[in-house]
Amino acid sequence: MYHAHVDSWWLLIVLFLITYFLLRAGKDKGAKILHMIVRLFYIVMIFSGVVLLFNWNFAIAYVIKAILAIVLIYAMEMILVRTKKGTLGSKAPMYWGLFVVTLVVVILLGMRIITF
Ligand code: HEM
Secondary structure (H helix, E strand, O other): OHHHHHHHHHHHHHHHHHHHHHHHOOOHHHHHHHHHHHHHHHHHHHHHHHHHHHHOOOOHHHHHHHHHHHHHHHHHHHHHHHHHHOOOHHHHHHHHHHHHHHHHHHHHHHOOOOOO
16 A cells, blocks of 8 residues: 555656646547546545555644645646636636645655654
């Protein structure tokens, strides 16, 4: 489970970015398939993350990391869905800001660079 989590997270971010740029380029068919794969990776990350949380007996730093990871997944999903619908507009800075901040903090907490 540790490897499923650690080996998947960067792939999820890369696939998310590719899906975003495909949507921006109007390549809807490719984007649709990739978006489905991105959603599959959400499930992989959440499932493997919950298993790791049990291994860590719900250590508080990882519980906070998990909550922020869910916010990160929300930000990614909103960016993709709103880009597709053309309704990202003025909300773009908010969702991209949320994406960057939660991603950085999630990585720092996950890698124990931030500990408490
Ligand atoms: C998109 C979402 C997520 C990303 C990008 C992410 C990223 C990461 C990263 C970078 C690490 C450190 C890996 C390493 O040691 O090299 C990690 C570890 C961890 N993640 Fe996640 N994660 C996500 C979702 C979740 C979720 C939803 C949970 C819990 C429900 C979770 C729980 C954990 C735990 C407990 C660890 C510590 C693993 C260990 O060191 O044994 N993660 N995650």
